[in-house]
Amino acid sequence: MSRLLEIEDLSVTFGGLHALNNLNFHVDEGEIVSVIGPNGAGKTTFFNLISGMVNPSAGDIRFKGDSIVGFDPNQVTALGIARTFQNVRLFANMTILENVMVSQHCRTKQGLFGALFQTPGFKKEEVEIREHAEKVLGFFGSRLVGYRLEQPASVLSYANRRRLEIARAMATKPELILLDEPVAGMNPKESAELTGLIGRLRSEWGFTVVMIEHDMNVVRDVSDRVVCLDHGEPIAAGSFEEVSTNPEVVEAYLGRPIEKSRETDGAAT
Amino acid sequence: MWEILTAATRSKTGKGKTNVDRFLTLLRVLLIGLLVIGFLAFIAQQINPQNAFAQRVNPDATGLTAAQFKGLLVTGLSQGAMYGLIALGYSMVYGVLGFINFAHGEVFMLGAFSGFITSSKLFEAGAWEANFILSLLLVVLISIIVSTGAAVIMERVAYRPLRGSPRLIPLITSIGVSFFIQNAVILLFGPGAKGYPRLPEWLTEKRSILTFEIEGTKILVLIVAAVSMASLWWFVERTKTGKAMRAVAEDKEIASLMGINVNRTIVTTFAVGGAMAGVAGILWGILFRSVIATSGFLPGIKAFTAAVIGGIGNLGGAMAGGISLGTAESLLPLMILEPLGVNGVSQLRDAIAFLLLILVLLIKPTGLFGEKLSGDDRA
Amino acid sequence: MTAATQPNEYVADEPTILPGKAPLDQDWADVAKWGAIGASTMIFVVLSGMLTGLDSRLVIERVFSLGYLAVVWVPLTLGFLVAREEVLEGMASHAKGANEVVSGGIVGALSGAGLSLLILLMDSFDLRDPLVNWSDKTLGLLQFSEDSFFGIVMWAVIGLLLGAIGAGLHLLTPDMRRLVKIMVVTVLFVSVFETFLTDLFKGFGLVFITDFLYAARGGLTIISTIVLAIVAGLVAFFGKGRVKQAQTRINAGAVEGGGRTKANIAMFVIGGLLLVILPIFTGKITNELLANVGIFLLLALGLNIVVGLAGILDLGYVAFFAAGSYTTAILTSPNSPGWSPELPWWVALIVTIGVAALAGLLIGAPVIRMRGDYLAIVTLGFGEIIRLLFLSDWLSPWFGGAQGITNIPPADFGFFEVKGTDPRSVFYLVLALSAIAIYVSWRLERSRMGRAWMAIREDESVAEAMGINTVNVKLMAFVVGAVLASFAGAVFSAKVGSVFPSSFLILVSIIILVVVIVGGMGNIPGVIVGAVVLIGVLGGPKQPGLLQEFSEYKLLIYGALLIFMMLTKPEGLVPNARRTRELHQDEFLQDAWLRKQVDEDEEASEAELGDGPTAGAPA
Known part of the structure; x- marks a missing residue:
């Protein structure tokens, strides 16, 4: 297995606050890695750094061996890293189909000319975009397809919005997919189903997955490795069993029931 | 053509720099380069108009005498102080509500207009000449009342119902308000220019202060602006209402949880901004002695520029931005443009303000003195 | 329940x-x-x-x-x-x-x-x-x-x-209220559109109708008012069922999918034919009016791409109109002060398109990264700077300063000459260009680029994270908008025969913005309705509309309309379903909840629904 993502001594400060401090981290191709940690540990900041939405104050991020520090988010996505957002951010007034079609932007290339003259290339690409979109949506069963395709994303339930966000990220044809609390706000039945789907993201689609999650059942069921962050620093890494029994991790979570902290992660965003 | 641009950005060379970024860098370099060359040429021709460098850049170079320079500086300062007073309104409203009240220029114009009406009525009654100071105070008072009223009504009718809607919606509405007020004034009072009555001689005559020959009116303008600014500072920093305003600017929700009446605070913000604009309106009347319905547009835009230059949401910055803009506007055409060989520079005075705005936003979008905004407005 | x-x-x-x-x-x-x-x-x-x-x-x-x-x-x-x-x-x-x-x-x-x-x-x-x-x-x-x-x-x-x-x-019952409304509106309509209708009926040789309707000194006669009201009432009373039927038919078609598109295409074809045939019968005043509406429609369609689709509030849009007019003027007029190649109009148009696209890039690039409201003011500044430059003595050796450029020849197509004295020809030209503009808007909206524009309008930072190069895509919107504006500029030059800096005040930008907003942002039929209603009835910045008496008050009315629309109906007269949702998001979510459209199979749905509005609102 080759290194897909390597992170070296990554730090970022927001006006004196060390949101992340000397973080070293790596993901191998085909892995599913979970990032856990109490609220405000810097997990979402970590994702923002990888996806190019925040620039690090020090350190390096390498994707497939090349540094991606200083790239715009769209360039990072074009290189093959897609993400979802903790507080679901869909294009609420575009249809479900359009949401997934638009995220194939960086994989397609037809410009104004094709659209204006309806060139065969343009038509072919539109068909491909649509087919790929339907294929991605079909991954989640019947709930995002059929009559749903033409509905605006704003009518979806919370759980379906989360699913659509994952679909949108999948449609960018990434190699690495970053899921920010994919099961937050779902009931146990839905969480279990989505856990299965995350496993299939690797087996069927070949994605490497990095996931921030508070639901320890999900983390246990699906991750190869778990990394625990606290105050912007990694305090433990290894298999789920190792990390979950690590006294430092227990201390970091102490007095804070895991079930509760899933709902808000305010300080980190 | 387009695909070439996008293709270039996808290659990893240049570390995420796009062509637009490169173009912007070029633009920054170009603009600053022009400024520097112009300024150097100016200095060269000040030393010796026959100097080869100055001759090459502009053969008709004349240079400025010290008296001209001082005169322009004072004119710039006094106009800048006026811009600063208007800029306060933009800055405060942006700080609290996060939108540009485009119609603030009209609030200023209404102040100048009501000043004209009161002063000409007082002139007819003879009070203007008999007791100038008292009349001026009355004029200022009425203009403050009118401007404050206009700002408050504006907030109530046009902006309050839109609170919480996408941020461009109130901006578009304020454009409508500006358009409406301008044309309402044209219809009510006629489209012609209205002249302020003559000022007493002891005020207009030139005085010599520190080798500067300054017209009394400009001294008056500077004094009034300083007093207004000081009282505003006192109001915002020292009173309870001012504290509430700062709290609301920081975070409306939390402020309301702390028992602050957010609606009333927002109205106060508009009112205070309106009052400052009213004072500025009278200053305009004193400086230019003429007002028309469209008088509010350009000063309004320039004041917004001043607010951005100073860092929006930052009150001291707004005043400083106003003064720097006013000075730049009065000096730069002769110090930069003319040495560069541009003729008829006085026509381009207004363009200078816009160019400065673009320059500041290109180089330091948060303004010279830093923005003071709540987190969600910074997006 | x-x-x-x-x-x-x-x-x-x-x-x-x-x-x-x-x-x-x-x-x-x-x-x-x-x-x-x-x-x-x-x-x-x-x-x-x-x-x-x-x-x-x-x-x-x-x-x-x-x-x-x-x-x-x-x-x-x-x-x-x-x-x-x-x-x-x-x-x-x-x-x-x-x-x-x-x-x-x-x-x-x-x-x-x-x-x-x-x-x-x-x-x-x-x-x-x-x-x-x-x-x-x-x-x-x-x-x-x-x-x-x-x-x-x-x-x-x-x-x-x-x-x-x-x-x-x-x-009154709703039916009665509707009846009264129709009667009053008909009487007002017929009366207000007196010049237009007289012109129209004269063209068709139906002068006796107008003679009956209107008194010699203008206005309806008392008898004709009563007759009109009765006729309108009767038509409304008996026609009501049919309109409803047609509506249900069209709506039923929409469910199936293809039917609605077909109906729309049929409507467009019929409307287009009418527009081609009608001007032959109408007189000069009407044609002049139609030509003005067309020019502003072109401008509004361009701005609609920038504001309506990509969500960029460009207040300096008039700069592109000016650039188009001046380029055409310089290239065609023998009186052009700096350089006068005296090209034929259509050659000039091609160059103009290039110049406008370049202007779009040059003006767009510095502003495109700014936040939305700053961008609005800075573009406003650009619009004003461009006018000041055209006006200045400095550049007058090329642009003629305040004297402008005069003596612009008519647009000659060999078989067909477009000149200001023949408004019908101008109208046909703008009709053709508008058709192109509508086609362009329609195709782009349903393309990769159009989807990217909409995504940026919805949430720019997410759009960027989904791999859209927001800077390039937004610039593209600027360029397309600029090119459409330059069409209008080129026609304007040929029509008026001269260009002056005073034709390109900021006012023009604002009026185009009002047209787009009143009609319905992001919606082509809306923009058409906006242009026809506002420019046709009230008139453009300098062009009189049907209500010539209103020319003094029209700017006031434009301002009031802008405020009124923003407060009550930000989606415009002919709303785009999409845009409506965006602007009334809270209400829609509430409605959706009330109607139980939200998934009933998902137990988690109700509690979290409150998170909805923030998810889609542009930051």
Whole structure:
């Protein structure tokens, strides 16, 4: 297995606050890695750094061996890293189909000319975009397809919005997919189903997955490795069993029931 | 053509720099380069108009005498102080509500207009000449009342119902308000220019202060602006209402949880901004002695520029931005443009303000003195 | 609650209706507030000169002029508004009755009393100095040429009656109300469009109709008013069922998918044919009007791409219009001061497109990364700078300064010459260009680029994270908008025959923005309706519309319309379904919740729904 993502001594400060401090981290191709940690540990900041939405104050991020520090988010996505957002951010007034079609932007290339003259290339690409979109949506069963395709994303339930966000990220044809609390706000039945789907993201689609999650059942069921962050620093890494029994991790979570902290992660965003 | 641009950005060379970024860098370099060359040429021709460098850049170079320079500086300062007073309104409203009240220029114009009406009525009654100071105070008072009223009504009718809607919606509405007020004034009072009555001689005559020959009116303008600014500072920093305003600017929700009446605070913000604009309106009347319905547009835009230059949401910055803009506007055409060989520079005075705005936003979008905004407005 | 049988269908409960309130059980503060608003509005209308200025335009011969209409709509509307009751779904409403009529009447009377007060004041004070309309003429019209006492009493009475009538409209059944509305609108329409209709009927040789309708000095005759109202009423009464049928048919087609598109295409073809044939029969005035509408339609379609699709508020749009006009002028006119290649118009057009695209890139690049509201002001600045540069002595060796560039030749296509003296030819040219612009907008909206624009409008940072190069895509919107504006500029040059900096005031940008917003942002039919209604009826910045008498007041009306639309109907007259959702997101979510459209199979749905609005609102 080759290194897909390597992170070296990554730090970022927001006006004196060390949101992340000397973080070293790596993901191998085909892995599913979970990032856990109490609220405000810097997990979402970590994702923002990888996806190019925040620039690090020090350190390096390498994707497939090349540094991606200083790239715009769209360039990072074009290189093959897609993400979802903790507080679901869909294009609420575009249809479900359009949401997934638009995220194939960086994989397609037809410009104004094709659209204006309806060139065969343009038509072919539109068909491909649509087919790929339907294929991605079909991954989640019947709930995002059929009559749903033409509905605006704003009518979806919370759980379906989360699913659509994952679909949108999948449609960018990434190699690495970053899921920010994919099961937050779902009931146990839905969480279990989505856990299965995350496993299939690797087996069927070949994605490497990095996931921030508070639901320890999900983390246990699906991750190869778990990394625990606290105050912007990694305090433990290894298999789920190792990390979950690590006294430092227990201390970091102490007095804070895991079930509760899933709902808000305010300080980190 | 387009695909070439996008293709270039996808290659990893240049570390995420796009062509637009490169173009912007070029633009920054170009603009600053022009400024520097112009300024150097100016200095060269000040030393010796026959100097080869100055001759090459502009053969008709004349240079400025010290008296001209001082005169322009004072004119710039006094106009800048006026811009600063208007800029306060933009800055405060942006700080609290996060939108540009485009119609603030009209609030200023209404102040100048009501000043004209009161002063000409007082002139007819003879009070203007008999007791100038008292009349001026009355004029200022009425203009403050009118401007404050206009700002408050504006907030109530046009902006309050839109609170919480996408941020461009109130901006578009304020454009409508500006358009409406301008044309309402044209219809009510006629489209012609209205002249302020003559000022007493002891005020207009030139005085010599520190080798500067300054017209009394400009001294008056500077004094009034300083007093207004000081009282505003006192109001915002020292009173309870001012504290509430700062709290609301920081975070409306939390402020309301702390028992602050957010609606009333927002109205106060508009009112205070309106009052400052009213004072500025009278200053305009004193400086230019003429007002028309469209008088509010350009000063309004320039004041917004001043607010951005100073860092929006930052009150001291707004005043400083106003003064720097006013000075730049009065000096730069002769110090930069003319040495560069541009003729008829006085026509381009207004363009200078816009160019400065673009320059500041290109180089330091948060303004010279830093923005003071709540987190969600910074997006 | 009635159970929903299908996910898409919701059967509302029969609303509970409570008995009406007692006549004097009023919310007096509310009534006083509306009365004060009415009084100040009426005083403002009179003092702004609409009563006197519009008095010469008669609506109904000898009885009713546009001037009075500008005043009397106030109590009528306010009466209607004050009697309105917001009924929330599932809430009980009161039966309408004497209570509403009384409140409407009082509000109307208070409004009218405003004018009574004005008469009293005008009688006793002379404020002619600042107020230009404080004149004997105004007073005379206010008093109906009688004495002041008569005027004072009359206005209170008129207000009372109209307010009561306005409120009384609520007592009618919805069908009746519709009937009344259609009758009134028809009469007003026929009267207001007098010049247009006369022109049209003359072209078709149907002069006898206009002779019957209109009096010699303008305005409808009393008899024709009555006849018109009756005809309109009858048509409305018998035609009602059919319209509904057609609507259901079209809606049914929409469900199936293809039917609606076909219907739309058919409509477009029929409309297009009409537009080609109609100008042959109409006279010069109408054609001139149509040509102006066309030029502004082109501009509005371009701005619609920038504002409506990509969500960039560009207030300096006039800069591209100016760039197009000046480029065409320089390239075609023999009088061009700097360089005059005297190219034929269509060659110049090709160059113009290139220049406009370049201008779009150059103006767009520095501003594109700024946040939305800064961008608006900076583009406004650019619009003004460009005008100042055209005006300046510095560049006058190329652009002619304030004298502009004159003597621009007509656009010659060999078989067809487009010149300002023949507005019909101009109209055909803009029609062709508008068709292109509509096609471009339509195709782009349904393309990769269009989707990217919409995504940026929705949430720019997420769009960027989804791999969209927002800078390039937004610049593209700027460029497309600029090119469409340059079309309008090229036509404008050929039509007017000269260009001056004063034709390109910021005002033009704002008027185009109003057209787009009033019509419906992001919606092509909306923009067309906006251009026809606003530019056609009220007129452009310098071009007169159908209501030439309104030219003095049109800018005021544009401003008021902008405020009104933003406050009440930000999605425009012909809303785009998408845009409507965006602007009323909270309501829609609530509706969706009420109608149980949200998944019932998902247990988690209800609690988290509150997170919805923030998810989609542009940051």
